[in-house]
Amino acid sequence: GDSVTQMEGPVTLSEEAFLTINCTYTATGYPSLFWYVQYPGEGLQLLLKATKADDKGSNKGFEATYRKETTSFHLEKGSVQVSDSAVYFCALSDSGTASKLTFGTGTRLQVTL
Amino acid sequence: ETGVTQSPTHLIKTRGQQVTLRCSSQSGHNTVSWYQQALGQGPQFIFQYYREEENGRGNFPPRFSGLQFPNYSSELNVNALELDDSALYLCASSPGPHGELFFGEGSRLTVL
Numbered sequence: 526g527d528s529v530t531q532m533e534g535p536v537t538l539s540e541e542a543f544l545t546i547n548c549t550y551t552a553t554g555y556p557s558l559f560w561y562v563q564y565p566g567e568g569l570q571l572l573l574k575a576t577k578a579d580d581k582g583s584n585k586g587f588e589a590t591y592r593k594e595t596t597s598f599h600l601e602k603g604s605v606q607v608s609d610s611a612v613y614f615c616a617l618s619d620s621g622t623a624s625k626l627t628f629g630t631g632t633r634l635q636v637t638l
Numbered sequence: 639e640t641g642v643t644q645s646p647t648h649l650i651k652t653r654g655q656q657v658t659l660r661c662s663s664q665s666g667h668n669t670v671s672w673y674q675q676a677l678g679q680g681p682q683f684i685f686q687y688y689r690e691e692e693n694g695r696g697n698f699p700p701r702f703s704g705l706q707f708p709n710y711s712s713e714l715n716v717n718a719l720e721l722d723d724s725a726l727y728l729c730a731s732s733p734g735p736h737g738e739l740f741f742g743e744g745s746r747l748t749v750l
Binding site: 529566567568569570571614616622623624625626627628629630631 | 641642669671673678679680681682683686694696728730732735736737738739740741742743744
C-alpha cells in the first residue's frame with residue numbers, strides 16, 4: 526500500500542538557517558504530494574502541493590519539488606523564522622483527489638533566536 | 639467565514655463504552671473526512687462522507703461509523719472502545735470529494 530516516510534525530528538535550527546525536511550514515498554500510480562503544517566494549538570493547514578512529476582509547490586517561502594525518479598518531495602526554506610516552529614507532515618493521495626490522504630509521521634521544527 | 643469546528647475538544651471514556659464526536663463543516667463545503675492521529679503518528683484516514691453517503695473508508699473496523707446531515711455537519715461514532723482508540727480525531731471539510739481539506743483542531747479522546 527501507499528506510504529510516506531519523513532525524517533525524524535525534532536529539528537532545531539537558529540533563525541535564518543536553511544531548512545530541509547526529507548520526505549520519500551511509496552505509491553502505485555501517480556500520486557499527488559502535499560506538505561501540511563500544524564502550528565501549536567491549531568488544526569492542520571495545507572502548506573503546498575504538487576500534482577505531477579517535476580512540479581514545484583511553493584508557499585510562504587517554502588518549496589518542494591516532486592521527484593518521481595527518487596520518489597521524494599523534500600521541503601526546503603532558505604531562511605527560517607521563529608514563527609515557522611511547528612510540526613510538518615508530508616502526505617500523498619491517489620491521483621485525482623486531494624482529500625483521502627496518506628500522511629507521514631510528522632517532523633517537529635523548533636526555531637530559536 | 640466560519641471554519642471547521644469540532645466538539646468536544648477533550649473527553650475521557652472507559653474501555654467498552656461508546657463515543658460520539660461532532661464536526662461542523664466550513665461554509666460552502668459538502669464533504670467531510672475523518673482522520674485518527676495517534677500520539678507521535680501522522681493522521682490516518684478513517685472515512686469520508688459526501689452528500690450524506692460514505693464515500694471511501696480506510697482500514698478501520700466497522701465499530702467506527704459515521705453520519706453526515708443535510709447541513710453537511712458530521713458525526714463519528716466509535717463503539718466498544720479499546721485502549722488503542724486513544725487519539726486525536728480530526729475532521730476536515732472540503733468543497734467536494736476531491737477538494738482541498740480544511741481541518742478542525744480535533745477532539746482528543748482518552749480511553750482508560
